[in-house]
Amino acid sequence: MPGYTGTHLALIPGMRARTNATGAAQSSLHRAPGETSGVARLSGSELEAWLARQQEFALVLFDTPWSAACRLELEVLGRLVSHFEGRVRVGALDASASQDAADRFGVSWVPTIVLFAARREVARWEGARALSDLTIEIQTALMRANAPEQATSPPRTRPGGARS
Numbered sequence: 001m002p003g004y005t006g007t008h009l010a011l012i013p014g015m016r017a018r019t020n021a022t023g024a025a026q027s028s029l030h031r032a033p034g035e036t037s038g039v040a041r042l043s044g045s046e047l048e049a050w051l052a053r054q055q056e057f058a059l060v061l062f063d064t065p066w067s068a069a070c071r072l073e074l075e076v077l078g079r080l081v082s083h084f085e086g087r088v089r090v091g092a093l094d095a096s097a098s099q100d101a102a103d104r105f106g107v108s109w110v111p112t113i114v115l116f117a118a119r120r121e122v123a124r125w126e127g128a129r130a131l132s133d134l135t136i137e138i139q140t141a142l143m144r145a146n147a148p149e150q151a152t153s154p155p156r157t158r159p160g161g162a163r164s
Contacts, residue, residue, distance in 0.1 A: 037078055037081065038078060038081030038082070038085075038090060039061070039074065039077050039078050039081060039090045039091065039092050040089070040090065040091040040092070041091070041092055041094075042060070042091045042092065042093045043093070043094075043097070043098060044093065044097075044098030044099075044100055044101030044102075047060070047091070047093055047098070047101050050091055051116055051119050052119060054089050054116070054118075054119075056087065056088070056117065056118075057084075057087060057088040057089070057115060057116065057117050057122075057142060057145070058088065058089045058090075058091065058115075058116045059077070059080075059084075059088050059089070059090045059091070059113060059114070059115050059116075059138070060090075060091050060092070060093060060105075060113070060114050060116065061073060061074060061077050061090075061091070061092040061093070061111055061112075061113050062092075062093050062095040062102055062105070062107040062110060062111065062112040062113075062114070063092055063093070063094060063095060063110050063111045064094060064095055064096045064110050065094060065096075066096075067110055067111070069110070069111055069127070069128040070110050070111045072128055073111040073113070073128050073129065074092055074111075076129065076130075076131045076134060077090050077092065077113070079131055080131070080134065080135060080138070083135060084138065087142070088115075088138070088142070095107055095110055095112075105121075109126040109127065111126075111127065111128060112124065112125070112126045113125045113129070113134070115138065115141050115142075115145075117145045122141055122144070122145040123137070123138075123141035123144075123145075125137060
């Protein structure tokens with residue numbers, strides 16, 4: 001979808017005002033567990049425990065079920081599961097239903113993908129990514145995370161590839 005890369009959460013009605021009836025309706029939209037092969041569907045309360053069980057790397061997609069960009073990114077992650085099998089576990093969290101978790105991890109844009117190493121954020125991508133671009137970006141982040149002497153703050157990449 002040319003020109004469309006995601007949605008800023010502050011622009012979504014009901015996203016920050018929990019009493020908004022529209023927000024409650026959006027939060028009830030939730031994909032069935034296991035809808036995308038290999039991507040664990042997580043709730044806000046499950047996320048911390050899931051990250052704690054990961055030995056090495058974990059990739060988490062913060063998404064919403066009603067966003068076209070998020071649905072496309074979930075498909076991309078589903079295809080990445082086999083490529084990174086045994087090295088990276090992949091999960092997805094509905095940011096509209098788990099606002100506290102989204103806030104705790106500083107997510108203000110969907111889709112947002114966060115790569116964790118031993119429960120520590122090592123990279124973040126905001127906005128939709130093509131499969132080939134995301135594969136390269138994850139491989140680069142994995143190499144950086146495995147080279148602690150070169151470690152700096154996690155790179156944050158905004159839509160269009162701009163680093164912040």
